[in-house]
Amino acid sequence: MTYKDQSKSVEERVQHLLSLMTTEEKVGQLTQPFGWQTYTNNQGNITLNESFKQQVGNGGIGSLYGALRADPWTGVTLENGLSAREGAEAVNLIQRYAVEHSRLGIPILIGEECSHGHMAIDGTVYPVPLLLGSTWNVDLYREMCQAVARETRAQGGAVTYSPVLDVVRDPRWGRTEECFGEDPFLIGELAVASVEGLQGESLDRGDTVAATLKHFVGYGSSEGGRNAGPVHMGWRELLEVDLYPFRKAVEAGAASIMPAYNEIDGTPCTVNTELLEDVLRKDWNFDGLVITDCGAINMLASGHDVAADGMEASVQAIEAGIDMEMSGEMFGQYLVQAVTEGKLDVQVLDQAVSRVLALKFRLGLFEQPYVDADRAAEVIGSEAHVELARQLAAEGIVLLKNEADTLPLSITNVGRIAVIGPNADQAYNQLGDYTSPQPKSKVATVLDGIRSKLANHVDGQREKSFVGPLTGDSSTDQVLYAPGCRIKGDSKEGFERALEVASQADTVIMVVGGSSARDFGEGTIDLKTGASNVSDNSWNDMECGEGIDRMTLGLAGVQLELIQEIHKLGKKLVVVYINGRPITEPWVDEHADAILEAWYPGQEGGRAIADILFGDVNPSGKLTISIPKHVGQLPIYYNGKRSRGKRYLEEDLEPRYAFGYGLSYTTYEYSEPKLSSSSMTTDDSVKVSVNVTNTGLYAGAEIVQMYISDVVSSLTRPAKELKGFAKVNLEPGETQTVEFRIGVEQLQYIGRDLKPVVEPGQFHIHIGSCVNDTQMAELTVREA
Secondary structure, eight states, X not given: OGGXXXXXXXXXXXHHHHHHOOHHHHHHHTEEOBGGGSEEEETTEEEEOHHHHHHHHTXXXXXXXXXXXXXXXXXXXXXXXOOHHHHHHHHXXXXXXXXXXXXXXXXOEEEEOOXXXXXXXTOOOOOOHHHHHHTTXXXXXXXXXXXXXXXXXXXXXXXXOOOBOOOOSXXXXXXXXXXXXXXHHHHHHHXXXXXXXXXXXXXXXXXXXXXXXXXXXXXXXXXXXXXXXXXXXXXXXXXXXXXXXXXXXXXXXXXXXXXXXXXXXXXXXXXXXXXXXXXXXXXXXXXXXXXXXXXXXXXXXXXXXXXXXXXXXXXXXXXXXXXXXXXXXXXXXXXXXXXXXXXXXXXXXXXXXXXXXXXXXXXXXXXXXXXXXXXXXXXXXXXXXHHHHHHXXXXXXXXXXXXXXXXXXXXXXXXXXXXXXXXXSOGGGGTOSSOOOOOGGGOOOHHHHHHHHHHTOEETTEEOOOOSOOOSSGGGOSXXXXXXXXXXXXXXXXXXXXXXXXXXXXXXXXXXXXXXXXXXSOOEEOTTTOOEEOOSSOOOOOOSXXXXXXXXXXXXXXXXXXXXXXXXXXXXXXXXXXXXXXXXXXXXXXXXXXXXXXXXXXXXXHHHHHHHXXXXXXOOOOOSXXXXXXXXXXSOOTTOBTTOOOOOSSOOSXXXXXXXXXXXXXXXXXXXXXXXXXXXXXXOOEEEEEEEEEOSSSOEEEEEEEEEEESSOSSOOBSOEEEEEEEEEEOTTOEEEEEEEESHHHHOEEOTTSSEXXXXXXXEEEEEEETTEEEEEEXXXXXX
């Protein structure tokens, strides 16, 4: 048969298969039930549920969402979940039944969450995207995406719902951690790397997956930083800022895209034909799959209220350009009826089905729907992937303050260290949202990292080994620990123990911040002893993550009070933030001797933090999001308009820590930037170069940043916009020349006609270590 003939084109195969399908089979391809509900795992004996078998027999299932997803929402735990090998076997069982028991033998598209690692048991947990952005290392991120694709496809996952390309405008938003930052150019570079890493050279290789760009679009600009709130944005800004990363990723070949929950100027993205058809299909020539977010069609009738009922919502969505519904409830319930009653043109249905089938053919699922379970066990969580997670964490951690060279600590004479705080030894608190259950042994906390670092240090002929918990005779321990308090809540019962521990130390490392950890049944900790304390009444410290938006950016609970009490002891004080959004605490900024911003650093985060604290790694991460002095300054993103207004009565408009900021243990010196020509035409290009010298005592990696200012423009513009960056490794005394090309792409903006334009005139080219620390060269642009 033609559709089974691999020598035929994808289009020929799609059209032939489509011609054989009934309306019920077509609609079945547009639905995506929850995958974890299709099977039962009884101590390793995996059986398919009857409801799944009935769906296959009644027209089929196009896709499954989260067949391997494990978290409190799915109810999949370490005890009842699937190992790497079992996951592959389960997907094979699902696919075999679908292929052998459906009339046309169409394989199922297995869709998985993978924003910072495959969200399945045994999968490697990488740092969250906010930290990944802070590495400014596009090549390393691409390598991570390749690793994630290998792990996901090894178990049968064929499409991932990542990358998240939202531009953050209000960090009170709980999903800030899932984003790369506030700059569209930087996000665009990482978007391209993600598509290249996940999809590789071909989708049918067996170690690649289809990327789904989300959330299309404006999701990071919601009113008040509230999840899925309305977005107030004109078309010029939308095209210039929020749509830019998506366009770059589509140009790179992204296979799938997911509209956002939010509305823009009154139109929900799920039914925004201007976005889904005019921009995406016509202007960008996107020919891939468009899938809703979970429950988005329901929101049209109950939330946005632009549809009277489920039938109307379903028809609106598919006519606007939606090809598949995540969860499948509305399409599955209404579309067959809509066709029968003449409310939906069958050609519209066929177009959506064609896109689903085309992706399956491109992925090679018809030729190879099954995977090798042995390979899954070998690839998933491999040593190479774990080491990559550690390297990414180390490169993305940002040194915010280092008064009097407090860091790095000397491993030979550091004395006794007190590691204190609710995030010092809570594994889930450093992993971020969209994380699967993890055995304690798999995650290295900050306490683990410091203890391991000192235990492995050889001083002369004697190896120090301070790895035990705090004993009754604390003088025998070099690393002391107390949680002190929780992330949330007002209990100070742990203060006494924390102060006792801190009083015995020479250096105090306070590990505080936030948590996006859902209730994994781990219970909480005894604030007096630090021991695990599991009870019937679970304690949830979650103050970040999807659906957890905040009014403030300060430390929750009594964390600040704990730091202030310990500061009174007069000890050297190092603060490590582990969190999913910027923290605004002026008192800490002023009084801590050193501050590390570690975001959620993943399973190897504790080791990476220890590497930086003791100087085995020189910090090179830089902020991709501005940190305000006060929440009242929001919005405070660096690339706001020159005309942003006057200062407040209480405070100016400058952030506490600017975009691109990050300290190092060494120092760098920049020469004046030099242009290959001081002028160019509007269709030409020039090069700009700068010499960067490591003037300090440590080898390091510097992130060289290029910003461009359009001095006079027909429409108002930002004061500076990032248009290039490079990460260079420099030995002490070494100088490297860094070069950037400046052409149409770097100089253009969206004009009155909503088209890109380069206007003649003066441009300032700024190069430096962050947006507020640059040197400038002038460029004249002439009419071509």
